[in-house]
Amino acid sequence: xxxxxxxxxxxxxxxxxxxxxxxxxxxxxxxxxxxxxxxxxxxxxxxxxxxxxxxxxxxxxxxxxxxxxxxxxxxxxxxxxxxxxxxxxxxxxxxxxxxxxxxxxxxxxxxxxxxxxxxxxxxxxxxxxxxxxxxxxxxxxxxxxxxxxxxxxxxxxxxxxxxxxxxxxxxxxxxxxxxxxxxxxxxxxxxxxxxxxxxxxxxxxxxxxxxxxxxxxxxxxxxxxxxxxxxxxxxx
Amino acid sequence: xxxxxxxxxxxxxxxxxxxxxxxxxxxxxxxxxxxxxxxxxxxxxxxxxxxxxxxxxxxxxxxxxxxxxxxxxxxxxxxxxxxxxxxxxxxxxxxxxxxxxxxxxxxxxxxxxxxxxxxxxxxxxxxxxxxxxxxxxxxxxxxxxxxxxxxxxxxxxxxxxxxxxxxxxxxxxxxxxxxxxxxxxxxxxxxxxxxxxxxxxxxxxxxxxxxxxxxxxxxxxxxxxxxxxxxxxxxxxxxxxxxxxxxxxxxxxxxxxxxxxxxxxxxxxxxxxxxxxxxxxxxxxxxxxxxxxxxxxxxxxxxxxxxxxxxxxxxxxxxxxxxxxxxxxxxxxxxxxxxxxxxxxxxxxxxxxxxxxxxxxxxxxxxxxxxxxxxxxxxx
Ligand SMILES: Nc1ncnc2c1ncn2[C@@H]1O[C@H](COP(=O)(O)OP(=O)(O)OP(=O)(O)O)[C@@H](O)[C@H]1O
Ligand SMILES: [Mg+2]
Numbered sequence: 001x002x003x004x005x006x007x008x009x010x011x012x013x014x015x016x017x018x019x020x021x022x023x024x025x026x027x028x029x030x031x032x033x034x035x036x037x038x039x040x041x042x043x044x045x046x047x048x049x050x051x052x053x054x055x056x057x058x059x060x061x062x063x064x065x066x067x068x069x070x071x072x073x074x075x076x077x078x079x080x081x082x083x084x085x086x087x088x089x090x091x092x093x094x095x096x097x098x099x100x101x102x103x104x105x106x107x108x109x110x111x112x113x114x115x116x117x118x119x120x121x122x123x124x125x126x127x128x129x130x131x132x133x134x135x136x137x138x139x140x141x142x143x144x145x146x147x148x149x150x151x152x153x154x155x156x157x158x159x160x161x162x163x164x165x166x167x168x169x170x171x172x173x174x175x176x177x178x179x180x181x182x183x184x185x186x187x188x189x190x191x192x193x194x195x196x197x198x199x200x201x202x203x204x205x206x207x208x209x210x211x212x213x214x215x216x217x218x219x220x221x222x223x224x225x226x227x228x229x230x231x232x233x234x235x236x
Numbered sequence: 237x238x239x240x241x242x243x244x245x246x247x248x249x250x251x252x253x254x255x256x257x258x259x260x261x262x263x264x265x266x267x268x269x270x271x272x273x274x275x276x277x278x279x280x281x282x283x284x285x286x287x288x289x290x291x292x293x294x295x296x297x298x299x300x301x302x303x304x305x306x307x308x309x310x311x312x313x314x315x316x317x318x319x320x321x322x323x324x325x326x327x328x329x330x331x332x333x334x335x336x337x338x339x340x341x342x343x344x345x346x347x348x349x350x351x352x353x354x355x356x357x358x359x360x361x362x363x364x365x366x367x368x369x370x371x372x373x374x375x376x377x378x379x380x381x382x383x384x385x386x387x388x389x390x391x392x393x394x395x396x397x398x399x400x401x402x403x404x405x406x407x408x409x410x411x412x413x414x415x416x417x418x419x420x421x422x423x424x425x426x427x428x429x430x431x432x433x434x435x436x437x438x439x440x441x442x443x444x445x446x447x448x449x450x451x452x453x454x455x456x457x458x459x460x461x462x463x464x465x466x467x468x469x470x471x472x473x474x475x476x477x478x479x480x481x482x483x484x485x486x487x488x489x490x491x492x493x494x495x496x497x498x499x500x501x502x503x504x505x506x507x508x509x510x511x512x513x514x515x516x517x518x519x520x521x522x523x524x525x526x527x528x529x530x531x532x533x534x535x536x537x538x539x540x541x542x543x544x545x546x547x548x549x550x551x552x553x554x555x556x557x558x559x560x561x562x563x564x565x566x567x568x569x570x571x572x573x574x575x576x577x578x579x580x581x582x583x584x585x586x587x588x589x590x591x592x593x594x595x596x597x598x599x600x601x602x603x604x605x606x607x608x609x610x611x612x613x614x615x616x
Contacts, residue, residue, distance in 0.1 A: 043613050052528055052610040073532065079609070080530025091525040091612055095255035096248060103244060108531040112244045149529070161613050 002061075003028045003157055003188050004049060009058035011044050011211075018044045019211045022058070026157070031179075031189045033199035036208035042192045043161055045208070049190065050083050050159045051075040063156050080109050084150030088162035090142040092134040098145045099130040102152055109153045120148040124178055140171025147178055157188045164198055176201055249542055259518070263511035264551050267589050270504030271555020275585040276562035277497045283567060283575050284493075285452070285486055297331070297358040297446035297475060299460060304471040308443070314469045315445045321466040322459055328448040329357025334432055335443050338397040338425070345381065347395065347425045349432030358446045362421070365389075366413030372431050373408065376415045378422040387411050395425075399436045407435040453483045501592055508596035512544065516600045520607050527609035537601050544597035545590055552589030556582045 004026040011019040019041045026032050034042050047053035048060060051067060054075075060067040063082055067075065079085075092101045102117040121127050124144035134142055143163065150158060160179070164172040180201065183189055191202060199205050205217045253260055301318055303310045312332065319330055334349040352368055366389035369375060377387055387393065389411050396406040409431075415421060433439040451459055456474060463472035516523070523536060560577060567575035 047610045047613055050528070050613070052613065053608075076527065076530060076532055079528060085528055085612070087612060091521065091528075093248075093522055093525070095251050100248060100251070104248065104526070105529050107241060107244055107248075108526065108529060108535060111238070112240050153530075 001028050002026060003030075003063055004190075005059075005061040006045075006049075007059045007061075009045075009048060009055045009060065011041070011048065011053070012056045017211055019048075019055070022211075022213060024206060024213065026188060026190065029183075029186050029188055030204065031183050031202045032191070033202035033205040034190065034192045034208060035194070035196075035199050035205055036214070038194075040208040041211040042208055044211075046159055046161050046190070046192055049157075050085060051078045081153070082156040084153070084155035084158040086143070086146055086150050086158065086160035086163045088165040090134070090139075090146045090166075092142055092145055092149075094134055097131050097133055098126060098137065098141075098148075101134070101145055102149045105149045105152045117148075117152060120152050121145070123151070124148045125174075138171070139166050140168070140174055143167060143171065143175055144178065147175070151182070155187075157190065158182065159190050161192045162194065163191060164193070164195065172198070245539070245542070249539065249546060253543060253546060256515075259515060260511070260547060263508050263547055263593075264554070266504050266507030266511070267548055267551025267593055268555040268558060270500055270507075270592065271552045271585050271589045272558040272562055273500040273555075274497055274588060275556050275559025275581060276566070277493045277500075278581055278585075279559065279563040279575060279577060280566060281490055281493050282578055282581075283563070284489060296361065297329070297448045298452075298456060299447040299449050300473050300475065301445040301447065301463070301470050302443075302473065304469055307469070310442045310445075310470055311440050312442055313440070314467075315442055317467055318463050318470040318472065319445075319447065321463045322447070322449065326450045326459070328450055329354050330445060330447045331355045331358045332429060332442040332445045334429060334441055336397060336432060336436060338395040340385075340393050340395050345395075345425050346423065347397075347427060347432065349429040350426055351429055352426075358448045359417070361417060363416045364413045365416070366411075369412050369426075369428060369431075372428070372434060373410060374412045374427070374431075375409045376413050376426040377411055378424050378426075379414055379416040380422040381425060382411075382414045389413055395435065397436075399438050401438075403437065405436055407431075452486070501588075504589075505592050505596040508544070508547075508593050509599060512540070512597050512600035513603065516540070516604045519604075521612065523604050523607040524609050524611045527607065528612045533605045536607075537605055540601045540604050541594060541597055544593045544601075548590035548593030549586060551593070552586035555589060556585045559585065 002025045004024075006022055006024040009019055009022040009024075010017065022045065024045075034045060036042050044053070048055050049062075051062070054068070058068075062078065065078070067078065070078070092098075093104060096104065098121060099114070099117055102120055103112045103114065106112045106117060118127060118130060121130050124147055126141060126144050126148065129137060129141060129145075132141075134145070137145065143166075147163075158179075163179075164175055167175065176198065179189055179191070189202075191198065193199050200219075203219070205219070207214045207217065301310070301315055303314075315330070315332055319327065331351055331354040332349075336347045336349070338345050338347045355362065356368075364376060367374075377385075382388070385393075392408060392410045394406060394408050396404070398404055409427065415426065427435075429442075449456060449459060460472040460474055463470070526536060527533075560582075563575045563577075567573060
């Protein structure tokens with residue numbers, strides 16, 4: 001069963017066509033990587049999948065629900081209930097502790113539950129840093145807080161845009177381990193990355209070029225694996 | 237559980253204020269200054285009429301009592317009956333005057349019988365060199381009289397005259413002081429009413445009485461009317477010049493104070509609005525993040541307004557304290573008197589500060605609500 005179906009998605013900024021005619025399915029429990037050169041439209045796709053932005057045309061079906069007809073408020077509700085976001089810049093609220101940053105997501109979702117938030121921090125190995133402010137945490141630790149926050153409301157799909165872009169190798173490993181664990185537990189994961197070694201963890205990699213799907217590769221490294229481009233039709 | 241959410245909201249709001257206090261300081265100081273001026277000015281506005289009434293009183297009585305109808309003389313008892321119709325706490329002083337024509341060394345003088353203790357209240361501008369009379373037979377002489385007769389304090393003289401029954405009288409008196417007012421008083425001789433009654437052998441008569449009433453405008457007119465309608469032997473008249481100028485001065489002063497207050501409130505609003513606008517700009521990423529993880533526009537607006545409310549209340553409290561001090565200092569310097577505080581003005585000031593802050597936050601809040609969540613992935 002597909003948790004996400006993109007059909008003929010285009011995004012046009014003025015004259016510039018950031019995405020054109022993208023078709024893409026993501027299966028429940030799949031780990032998908034999106035690669036491509038800078039400016040190829042990776043973040044634009046992420047924004048559309050994450051209900052942060054609306055496509056200029058095309059349809060998005062997330063978890064069985066067609067999104068194009070929804071209002072801004074309804075999209076907010078979808079983000080809240082179905083999507084877990086992990087950012088390259090972490091985006092923790094600077095004046096709140098690690099624990100409070102996780103609880104903020106609970107607060108906007110439904111009700112705060114300190115125990116559960118602590119458990120989420122424990123899961124990413126940060127139980128002892130709960131009372132620290134973001135500036136008192138290392139980049140890797142901040143990213144783990146960001147992951148704990150993304151998980152706290154049991155999202156149907158986890159979206160990560162360059163999750164390891166600001167991390168060193170050791171921290172990259174820690175973060176990838178956490179993603180692996182989530183994947184084993186059945187989470188659907190979409191990761192945008194420049195790094196082939198990060199994409200290598202995925203089951204399938206989509207390569208974007210000039211706003212189009214150039215090819216789709218099974219397994220991690222798109223430079224080695226065989227192309228299966230026709231599987232989802234890059235529309236070109 | 238909802239309660240838990242509310243206390244969490246309060247916690248993050250306070251964190252946001254406390255941990256970012258240097259930014260909000262400007263707004264807080266702005267609100268506090270606004271509240272200071274507001275409370276200070278309004279307190280003075282309440283107090284100035286009281287203060288000014290007292291001040292104006294020092295320029296003399298504002299009500300006089302004369303015999304009603306064709307009578308020219310009143311009795312002391314008539315004056316007392318009439319004065320009893322005024323609220324005692326409003327009467328600052330009441331001086332009876334009785335005039336007699338006397339001779340000394342064949343020259344005529346006007347002798348005036350007064351109550352020296354009261355005349356100091358109704359005519360505070362009297363300037364006496366030497367001593368005020370204290371005993372029977374002691375007199376004050378006007379400056380013109382003194383110049384003419386070359387009398388100085390300590391010298392004695394004999395006054396003589398005829399009373400209403402045409403009986404002759406004579407009295408030896410001593411000058412204790414010279415009076416200078418710059419008015420008609422400088423040509424008179426003053427003695428206590430008791431001395432004059434003893435001299436003429438006719439007690440009880442009064443020509444006119446001056447009253448200093450702590451009231452102005454309508455209130456004063458109403459009091460005069462109350463005296464007029466309360467009895468028939470005495471008529472109350474107002475000293476026009478003083479009462480009217482008092483009203484105009486007060487009216488202009490109040491308008492000025494209100495104008496200044498409104499301007500300061502508008503400036504406060506601008507200060508808060510610009511600060512909050514900067515705060516919103518600085519926090520675009522945070523707002524975008526909150527929206528990205530599912531915050532509704534309503535929640536974002538509520539948070540900013542609540543932050544504004546806290547700021548407004550805090551600034552209002554701070555400003556109220558400063559405002560009282562401000563009013564006190566002004567009052568002490570201008571009127572030499574401590575100010576009377578209307579305590580309900582303090583919560584009112586805090587409320588107005590909160591309201592002004594919230595209004596000032598409306599445009600920044602709109603901006604906050606308009607932030608696009610998509611910016612969080614763009615890394616702006
Ligand atoms: N808000 C916007 N307004 C105008 N153009 C935009 C906007 N957002 C993105 N673009 C353009 O759309 C194209 C795709 O941008 P996008 O951010 O999706 O690229 P990307 O693949 O994520 O690149 P990078 O690897 O550098 O993050 C770029 O040419 C970019 O300049
Ligand atoms: Mg990008």
